Amino acid sequence: MTSDTGTKAPRRKNMRAEEREKLIVTEAVRFFAESGFEGQTRELAKRMGVSHAVIYRHFESKDALIERVYDHVYLKRWNPEWESLVLERNRTLRERLTQFYVEYAERVFDYDWVRIFVSSGLKSYGLTERYLDIVRNKIIEPAAMELRRERGEVNPSAPPGSDELELFWGLHGAVFYIAIRKFVYNMPIEIDVEEAVRATVSNFFDGALDGRSKR
């Protein structure tokens, strides 16, 4: 009826390949997050109101689609600036890590990401391993070295020991567990997520016995 002069009128019945692919991936992310990778393509297609053959027009196989889902979920959410953030020596390590984990949580703590991450961990396509390699190389190890420095320990560039790494994996775990509780275990998290993250980092540095560790 109205002119389709550049307005957003959904005039078209058929989508263009590119657009459809994007829509499929977007929809698949949510779908696989909910039902795991065993979820059927027919179900997924039904959600988009098309027949499941459409999926196979745009993707070679279900596995190929899953591959794309991985891409979309993981890779796009890593902020390279974090890598230098950890090394900003004009601020305390505590400040840096607080900022990192607050931002990290903001980007990564959502239903789709967390569930797909854990799901694929169980399936072990080797993807979580690769992701956690990044976390170790770019965050955990640098943080361990920075802590050593901040503590004023006389130490050359010897690589961090496994106990030093473990310390920061502990922090990482404590923070990430917030997300697991919320999105995997489905526990109601009363407290605001950012506040919880801040408190966790804070306690990591102060210790629980240090009087009030939060606000």
Place this chain on the structure above:
Amino acid sequence: MTSDTGTKAPRRKNMRAEEREKLIVTEAVRFFAESGFEGQTRELAKRMGVSHAVIYRHFESKDALIERVYDHVYLKRWNPEWESLVLERNRTLRERLTQFYVEYAERVFDYDWVRIFVSSGLKSYGLTERYLDIVRNKIIEPAAMELRRERGEVNPSAPPGSDELELFWGLHGAVFYIAIRKFVYNMPIEIDVEEAVRATVSNFFDGALDGRSKR
């Protein structure tokens, strides 16, 4: 061919119902831990060297079997003594929680338990929720109250605030994440698990800035 009029041949060919059921459950625990609950009953049966119809002679349905797997994995591993352990006021809270988490890890941190726990969390049959209710009621909340006491805070029996609970969920997460890394993410954990648990609890109380937080 020649008769294997077995001198050494396995005498009994048929198992008795009770024994077989146990064997199926045991085998199913490992099997579902590996392949998730979508794993096929035929595969499972093949592992035991029987046809898959055997499973359905002993269990009404696959779901019924899964139910039994839950029982076997979860419920049998909670040690009621832990509940009083947290309250032993003749020892520091730190000592109590160290002992608790060391013992907890010993019982619970194995391939089958951790993977089935996480798997069923994703599927949300409501089982993980029930389990974590126990953890909260018997460990997290009491610990929060004990800490309040230990800090010498003047406080009646007012229920712990969500920030106080969050603190101990953080500890719990840090500890449990060790298991997740090992059994879900498949990361090589170089450090001894018990040592890692001790270090985590230790750091929880001391804070990272407190010089050496580990031995």
Place this chain on the structure above:
DNA sequence: TAGATAAGTTACCAAACGGTCACTTTTGCA
């Protein structure tokens, strides 16, 4: 040792599943 009963097997079913293909409809463009 006979025969009842329990344990196990083979063959089968119906639904679900990933994937394909011939066909129809929509859409861009000469």
Place this chain on the structure above:
DNA sequence: TGCAAAAGTGACCGTTTGGTAACTTATCTA
């Protein structure tokens, strides 16, 4: 406006899957 290419459809295929039933074999007991 006509038509070829692109997008979408429905019917179909072969395999997998949970589950069943009729049969065979092992085991217990009178």
